[in-house]
Every structure is written in C-alpha cells, then in structure tokens.
Amino acid sequence: MERLAAGVREQAESPRSARSIPVNLGIDFGTSSTKIVARLPYEAGTPAFAVPVPASARAEGHPHLWASQLWLTREGAFSLAPASGAPAFCAMKAALMRDDGDRAIALHCAPWAATAMEAATAFLALQIRQARGWLLTRQQAAFAAGILRWSYHVGFPAASLDREDLRRRYAAVCTAARDLSRMQGALTMDLVRAALGSAPTTQEELERRGIALVPEISAAVAGFANSTKRDNGLYALVDVGAGTVDCCTFGLGDWREEGEIGCPIFMADVAMLGVEPWRSCQDDAELAAFFEKKVAEQQRGVIWDTRQRRHRSSERWRTGLPVFLLGGGAASDMHRRVTAGLDAWLRRSIRDGGGARVRALSVPEEELRFDCRKEETHRLAVAFGLSFPFGEIPKAELPRSIDDDVPARRRDIEASYVSKEMT
Structure with missing residues (x-):
C-alpha cells in the first residue's frame, strides 16, 4: 500500500530553516473499528482531516471506520490486508483489556503465536504509518511550509482509568507502536517483540515521543466542551x-x-x-x-x-x-x-x-473535513476530540x-x- 511506504518517510527535502508544523493524530482504537483524525492545530483554520479508509478495509461500509483486523503471515509478518493462508484477529482491544492481556494468545500462525499486546502494537504501528502516509501524499499543500512535528493522542477506556496495570500495558503498546511506525520494510514479529521488550511506560518517555493517553470520555466531549454550547x-x-x-x-x-x-x-x-x-x-x-x-x-x-x-x-x-x-x-x-x-x-x-x-454528541461539521454523510460524523467524535491540542x-x-x-x-x-x- 502506497501510504504505508510513505508513512515512514521524513521530509528530507525540507530546508533546515523551515518552521515546525505540529500535527496531532487522534487515534480512537476500538474493538470493531478504528478511527483517526489528523489536525493541524496552529495553521489557519486549524484544519482537521478524517483519514479515509480503503473500501476493502471499511467497517460497516463507513468511509472513515477501519475494521480492527490484523493478519499474521507464515513468515511472521503483520498485515492490515488479508494474506494467503494468514489468520485474522478481530478483537485486539478486548483482549488487551483482559486481566491476562499481556499473556493471552491473540493470533496464531504456525510457528508464530502473538499475544494481545503484540497484536495491538503491530496494528497501531501500521495504523500510524498509513495515516501519516495518507497525509504526506494527499495533503502535501498543507505541509509545504515546514517540517512536521507529530503527536499521537490515543483513547483510553474510561472504566479502566483506575487500573495502573492497564495504563502501563497501553503505554508500552503505544510507545512501541510509535517507534515501529517509523521503520522501513515489513513489520515482523521479531521487530514487535524487540520493541515491546524495551518499551518505556513512564510519563516522561511518553511525552518525549509525543504520545498522550487520553480518557475516551474526555476526548468524546472535547468538541462540545470547547464550543459555545x-x-x-x-x-x-x-x-x-x-x-x-x-x-x-x-x-x-x-x-x-x-x-x-x-x-x-x-x-x-x-x-x-x-x-x-x-x-x-x-x-x-x-x-x-x-x-x-x-x-x-x-x-x-x-x-x-x-x-x-x-x-x-x-x-x-x-x-x-x-x-x-x-x-x-x-x-x-x-x-x-x-x-x-x-x-x-x-x-x-x-x-x-x-x-x-x-x-x-455530534462533531462540528465546519471543523472537520470528512467523506461520510453528516449524520454519520458522530462515529468520529472520540477521534475528533483526541486531535485537539492536549491543553484543549x-x-x-x-x-x-x-x-x-x-x-x-x-x-x-x-x-x-x-x-x-x-x-
């Protein structure tokens, strides 16, 4: 996929003197579908884009809902698209939230077996990569004036806010996924395991990588909370x-x-x-x-x-x-x-x-560029809220x-x- 390859490229052609352009990726990682909204919070009009999904990967036919599915090949490579003889896994978030989520086998393809954490890490790494790639290839005009500085805001289940073990699990998955998303080539089991094995979970390390774990409830109401309503x-x-x-x-x-x-x-x-x-x-x-x-x-x-x-x-x-x-x-x-x-x-x-x-809880239509019907934008409320600057x-x-x-x-x-x- 073109956007997966483009997502690991940096803007090497931009001059060093170019200004920095912050880009926030709001990632709503769901059990059945994943939604991503990208926002340029400090550019004119603070444009926000709902990242579109290829027709073959859509959940419920929605243009911005990526079915939360992952495939594992016999060679030990993860994929967002079906591969011959490769099994699919469809419940990564639910498995990740279980008490044994760091050990439960989520995906098996002999001789490989992935845990819930490994599957979730691979899926998020590929999602970040494809979202970055789409922006870099389809919204070039918006980024012509500088070098992009990426931030990643990932939704965290409200009912699990008091569970420190789950917060650490999410933190490890997100830091490993962010690092893996910047690597060239196939995303293999060996790479995922190595990244998770050294993944930091401290708040300081998350901030250094531009990652924020945001309660989904805070994200869902962010648009409403920042409005006159x-x-x-x-x-x-x-x-x-x-x-x-x-x-x-x-x-x-x-x-x-x-x-x-x-x-x-x-x-x-x-x-x-x-x-x-x-x-x-x-x-x-x-x-x-x-x-x-x-x-x-x-x-x-x-x-x-x-x-x-x-x-x-x-x-x-x-x-x-x-x-x-x-x-x-x-x-x-x-x-x-x-x-x-x-x-x-x-x-x-x-x-x-x-x-x-x-x-x-609708999304302000004038603030988001989307390809779906207006009555379907409520599905993007969490991702839209996650795309706000952290302070908002x-x-x-x-x-x-x-x-x-x-x-x-x-x-x-x-x-x-x-x-x-x-x-």
Whole structure:
C-alpha cells in the first residue's frame, strides 16, 4: 500500500530553516473499528482531516471506520490486508483489556503465536504509518511550509482509568507502536517483540515521543466542551459499541489552570452489553428480556450511585440530567429505548426531579473535513476530540481522586431508592 511506504518517510527535502508544523493524530482504537483524525492545530483554520479508509478495509461500509483486523503471515509478518493462508484477529482491544492481556494468545500462525499486546502494537504501528502516509501524499499543500512535528493522542477506556496495570500495558503498546511506525520494510514479529521488550511506560518517555493517553470520555466531549454550547455541570454518557457499553457520569467546568476545562469522572462502568452480544440473544424472548434488563441496570446503577454518594449536590437532579448517547451501536433500537427510559425512571426515583435529557454528541461539521454523510460524523467524535491540542482536551480527574459527597441520611435513601423489583 502506497501510504504505508510513505508513512515512514521524513521530509528530507525540507530546508533546515523551515518552521515546525505540529500535527496531532487522534487515534480512537476500538474493538470493531478504528478511527483517526489528523489536525493541524496552529495553521489557519486549524484544519482537521478524517483519514479515509480503503473500501476493502471499511467497517460497516463507513468511509472513515477501519475494521480492527490484523493478519499474521507464515513468515511472521503483520498485515492490515488479508494474506494467503494468514489468520485474522478481530478483537485486539478486548483482549488487551483482559486481566491476562499481556499473556493471552491473540493470533496464531504456525510457528508464530502473538499475544494481545503484540497484536495491538503491530496494528497501531501500521495504523500510524498509513495515516501519516495518507497525509504526506494527499495533503502535501498543507505541509509545504515546514517540517512536521507529530503527536499521537490515543483513547483510553474510561472504566479502566483506575487500573495502573492497564495504563502501563497501553503505554508500552503505544510507545512501541510509535517507534515501529517509523521503520522501513515489513513489520515482523521479531521487530514487535524487540520493541515491546524495551518499551518505556513512564510519563516522561511518553511525552518525549509525543504520545498522550487520553480518557475516551474526555476526548468524546472535547468538541462540545470547547464550543459555545457547553453548560458547566454534571453529565452522563452512554457509549454503545460492538461488544461493550461504556457508561459514566462526569462534570464539565473550569479547571485549576486558567483557560483549561476540567472533567471529573464520578462513576464509570463497562460491560459486554454491546450490539453483537445483543444480536446473539434478541430472538429468544426470555434471554432478550434479561439482556435488556442488564443494560438498564448498568445505566441506572452508574447514575444512581452518582446521585446517592458521588455528586448528590448537583443541580442537574432538579433541572434534568443531560445524557449523551453515542457509539456505533447508538442506532440499536433496544439500546436507544433503554437510554430514553432514563427520563421516566429518574422522575419516578427523585421527588420533584427533572429527569434526563438524552442528546446526541455530534462533531462540528465546519471543523472537520470528512467523506461520510453528516449524520454519520458522530462515529468520529472520540477521534475528533483526541486531535485537539492536549491543553484543549478536558482534564480528567480519576474517580479515586474525587471524594464522595456528604452521605444522605438512611431514611432519605429508603424514600427515594427504586429497587430492581420496582423497575
């Protein structure tokens, strides 16, 4: 592929006196698809480009969703395209997040066997390489005035923010992938293992390589938080993916540093309740009813714990809690129905409460150059937010660093709590 070869080239023809042009790659590494948005944050109009995907590699036929698939050849080389006799792996992110993600065999092609970390590293290295190559070959005019300085902002699951082991795993994968993306030739198992074996995970080393691990929730709301539509206060977010549903509550407001936006995350949960698990059981009435109940319990549990102990004092309980619904599975009728039902549930649960207001989290069309239909740009919200300069992405506070609100008295809890049997 032309862009893979171009992605490792540097601008050797540019004079040393040329100015530096920062380029941010926002990489939304997903279970079923990966999205990349490239932004030139300090050029006129701060142009942002959704990196297009070849037709053969598209997920769901979307022009900017690269199916998260990787092939391993008998020669021990990784590929983003099918190769004769090579097996494919399609669940790298899910495998990486498992407790045994650094050991689990993710991809096997005798005599080779790749772990989840090795597969994820190879996939991200090739994605970075192809994205760089596309920009260098298709957007040459934008880069004619200087030498590119690349930064890589990679989304990190909100529900895993308190897991230091997973953060280190992600850090190793990203630093190794960045280094490998700059190498010429085939990406082999030996190269990946060598890169991972020496991959640093400290914050200092990530910064030196231009890498930032960004909570996906902060990235998803970055466009909204930097717009005139932002209203400081408590929010909830439901991100329906192919395999999982991520649900969290968070706040938006002024950060300690002047001009920055804070994003305290009060509660977060991820569960295998996405579209694919739902499709496997929706034709069985009893199983479908049980599955839908679990989806509702997840969303209500996160919101209710926030109400009872994490942010009891928020005005949103009285005026209405805004709930963002996004993700590839947001079109699922069942998931939409459950999220829409939060309004009536909250009104029943909180006396004189304002319920919930479900809203879409769209990408500002005037800020992004894309090839898909306008109604499909919401799939790019996380990658779009990741492409912002790091200082403009809301600063996340981890749940463990946020104190609970003053606990409610026991009789207040009993008066307003809605049990599972009452739903």
